[in-house]
Amino acid sequence: MGRLLAEGDKFAPPGVKDFFLPPIFGGVTKPMVLVVLSIIIVATFFLITTRNMKVVPSKWQFAAESVYDFSRNNITREQIGSKEFRPFVPLILTLFTFVLVNNLFGIIPIIQFPTMAKIGFPLALAILVVYPLHHYVGIRKFGLGGYFKNQLFPPGVPKLVYVLLTPIELFLKFFMDPLMLAVRVFAAMLAGHLILLVFTLGGEYLLLQAPVVLKPVSLVAWAFAIAMTFLEAFIQVLQAYIFALLAASFIGRALAEEH
Template sequence: MPAVTRSCGTADDSENALSSLAMIVPFATGDGGGFHAPTIGDIFPGPVLFDGTVFEINRLQIVRFIAAAALIVIFVIAARRATLVPGRFQNVVEMILDFVRVNVAEEILGKEKAPKFVALLTTMFCAILMFNLMGIVPGLNVAATALIGLPLMLAAWTYVSYLSAGVRELGLGGFLKNSLFPPGVPPFLYVLLTPVEFLQVFVIRPATLALRLMANMVSGHLMLALCFSATQYFIFEAVPAMKGFGALTFAGGFIFTLFEVFVATLQAYIFVILTAVYINLSVSKEH
């Protein structure tokens, strides 16, 4: 976002900080240009490195690299510093691991089947949570799941997991029969029910997982961008009578930041809950 030239260094620093919070796109313009609200097109970043090559990297990919590196570092440190009497950092990590194991895997799959899928569900939850939280990190300001590519990859991971789990447990024929021909239904209804079940198992489940995750993170990102870019506009661009509105939009941005933390955590939880449910449906002989 272009900075407005000021004679005072303090004003420059404040404006640059707000620009970082607002994103890197020009929502508010000077010279009477007025305020321009963020649009969905602003989510698609241009290339940053290796422009025009097969190795082209954009800003969102850099955010994903940072999130993945941060997640690896956190768990490496937690593993190397693990003690019999855990400290605060170890307690937080163990609380997350126990939450997924007990409240997701064992609760949905049962204690007998849960150990087979705990690693999958835990990795998925922690990765999605970290990717989502990038949207509130100053200087990054965009969730790594805000473009459909990563949510689609995660949904494909779930897709392969519940299909392979069902085939291993029931065999290919048993899995297809169990999924497409639910028991207790009059045979003549299968003409209508089986195509619906096919779409649900093989198309709707992965599609809704990806779209739900992306849509929630995009909407949260746009709300934060709107609030903080409006704050910059009111404070540095608007006429004096309107500068007071900058305090309101900044407060709104702070509230939406807290709400975005909640949404980021909730979406990670919903994703792994549905993954566990789909796996359970696949390995259950009747449902």
Template sequence: MPAAVAASGFEPPTIQDFFPPAVLFAGTPFELNRVMLIRLLALAALVAWLYFGTRKMKLVPGRGQVATEFALGFVRNNIAIETLGEEDGRRFMPVIMTMFFLTFGMNITGVIPALQLAGTAVIGLPVILALIAWALFIYAGFKKLGWTYLKNALFLPGVPWPLYFLLTPLEILSTFIVRPITLTMRLLMNMVSGHLLLALVYAASSFFLFTLLPQGNLFGLIGIGTVLFGIAYLAFEIFVALLQAYVFAFLTAIYIQLAVAEEH
């Protein structure tokens, strides 16, 4: 088998998949590669869906309106309102909605034929979303509590003051540094690993079924198993795309809720 693989020139997916060459405007500040085009396409699809899905709402909704209302209501009720309460939930709902649907829209491109690369699988977009979440919970804390927010965040109430020399640096690290990093890396790594595994399954299936099997090599029958695994994993990746969008929006809401709490 290894000799057959080597002789066939089989090339598994690599990290270079995430750094494709320029497609448009090469060498200019507006250079676009495949990843950027996928992001722009996903953004256009989201804007079109939200515009046409909410433009003419009816008292007796059709199927499209029911689906749109269900999606919006899910984020509203299960993330924004449930986590932050009615007042703060409504206040921060636009940003949380944007976080959820933008993340999901960029994630799901990883399983769409002809695209097959998540817009969040390159670090730039996850970093921007994480920095927005970071700035948002800091703003929310200062807006509601002023400098008391910083005091609550760095000096835990009820702790003997000598322990602050140990706990305060840890709180600075966990609250203001680790949070945006973990938001970024959780989203990025899930999308990167998902793409690499899906691409490996596709490449392996093609290799077994269309290279080895026509040569009479019975190892080509393994392709049947890789195809079945690919179908199952494709369904799993759709679930992961939705789950990561939920986690990102939910953690953003949790961080805001912790920031506006009177005490930690």
């Protein structure tokens, strides 16, 4: 995804159409391959770094322990609570590292494609994993009636207010929450990668196609592209954290006694 787009002598900026990549073989596309690759990377990283653990950790063991500790204590425990968080640590750790690796693909040379910029992948995580799980654990704890009562009828609210509040709660918690969980990371990855493409391909166009007087401006465009790459890396990590944080928050909310 790095070709120069030009229409005659005019620069045609990259757009959403450039995220629809042709199949590599059969119906298999590059994003599909990257998703499988990310699973292999995450699994291999933790298997290798925890295979021969020592009291004084190596740098790779320390890295694995840091990621685990961050997911366990800073995300899962804080959002779900110290009494009930332990069973959900593997899930939140997996979500965080999986989304992180797929996001970081966007700034890795040659690969240069953030998988989460394809809406189907974050939607699958939100709707097929997080959404059913957080409702299931709530129903298992409180029963079907008790769970819906907790979710849709917050205590301490005047009864007449429920006429307006309950439909809003129903819409937000059962429809909008999973959608916004997916759209948040998708939109950030799509917009960030488009910005990188604009500066990178714009610099290429200025160097190869623009008048001589404008060719030095290509260096400015590439300088911005480098700066945006560092910013995009930060956003990629942040969005992986937010995705895992919100997933844990939904579970914690489902398990809470009162809302």
